[in-house]
Amino acid sequence: MPNASDRFPLTVPPPDATDDGPADVVLVTGHAEHDPEAPLLVDELAARGVRAQVRPWGAGTDWAAAPLTVVRSPWDYISRCAEFLAWAREAAEVSTLVNPVEVLGWNAHKGYLARLAAAGVPVVPTMHVPAGTAELGAVLGRFDGEVVLKPAVSAGAVGVLRASADAPGAVEHLTGLTAAGDALVQPFVPAVLDRGETSLVFFGGAYSHAVSKLPAAGDYRVQGYHGGQTRAVEPTPAELAVAARALAAGPGEVAYARVDLVDLDGTPALMELELIEPDLFLAYAPGAAGRFADHLLTLLD
Incomplete structure (x- = not known):
């Protein structure tokens, strides 16, 4: 079983999380990982006059010092879920936390799939x-x-x-x-083998971009560290409609969301609604990191 830190090789030095100067935005990561998307967002925020830092969740950071705390890549939360959610509640008391703590709690346990299905969202039977x-x-x-x-x-x-x-x-x-x-x-959904998953990314509820994730030959897992391949795509109207239904049935407004869909008997069905730590595939769509930064500026305002 791979560890969360196996998600990405540490080929690029992580952003400096030891800088004690003031920041407008803190991007929350895990304790043993480097999020390769973080530098893209840090740069886009800097271009807009907003200073961002990347720090691991938990103790060791004054969360009240930054107006906006953005949970982005705490991939190790799955082995420390209760501790992570307790930290999120504490951070939300002193900083604006996104996604909001009630969203994080709702999304941490995949039992949410049953709630979405009950709300009429097409979901892979679970x-x-x-x-x-x-x-x-x-x-x-x-x-x-x-x-x-x-x-x-x-x-x-x-x-x-x-x-x-x-x-x-x-x-x-x-x-x-x-x-x-x-x-x-x-x-098991057989279409995953030849059609993969389609991931639609939203910022502030507005559609930004989408990618197709295909597994390697002989595998069914679409993640890059399992050999999967990713490419930019345009979603179909049906995929956009299912994604919109999933977001509307969720627990509240979110700053970012990734909606993972698969083809189930010829129609799109939700595999997962990612609201805590999804890869957002910012490098696959021109302007995606900028759109995310622009939405975060509205939260700062």
Whole structure:
């Protein structure tokens, strides 16, 4: 199982997080990662006269010192979720936190998929399996063919397994997941193999850009560190409509969002609504980092 720090190689020195000078905006990251998108946003904010710093969440930073605290890449939160959300609540008391703390709490557990489905959003069918559930073979017996098993608190395909529902390894993996926390079971979507996922990015609720993420040959995971390939695309009207429905059914206004869609029986369906630490693919669309910076300026105002 890869660590969150395996998401990106440290090929570029991270922005200086030790500078104690005043900042207008703090971009929140994790404790062992470098977010390659952070320099793009720092530069765009600087061009607009706004000073930004990149700092890890938690202790060690005076969160009251900056008017705006932007949660961007705390990829290690999945192993310290309760601690992360406690920090977010404390930071929100002294700084404007985006995305807001109630959004972070809502989005941290993928049980939100059931709430979106109940609100009428087309969602990949998802079964929530609470921690400690017994008779996991019976749970998997409700599915035909291949399934995807994943932790309910996860990111970047960490802890995910694709397997036949009746395979002994599926029960074993689900047993391990539910020993540690809640889990999800979803039918495998075959279109992922040849069409991948489409990710639509929004700033302040306004559509910015989209990318297609395709898995490497022989894999089903679309992330770049698993060999996946990413390219800019134009979303279809149907994809834009599903994304808009997902955002409208969410917990409130957000500064940034990534809506991940797959083709399910010929129509777009939501795979995930990413509101905490998504890659925003800023380098894939001219002006994307600037659009994000412009929206953050409205929050500063």
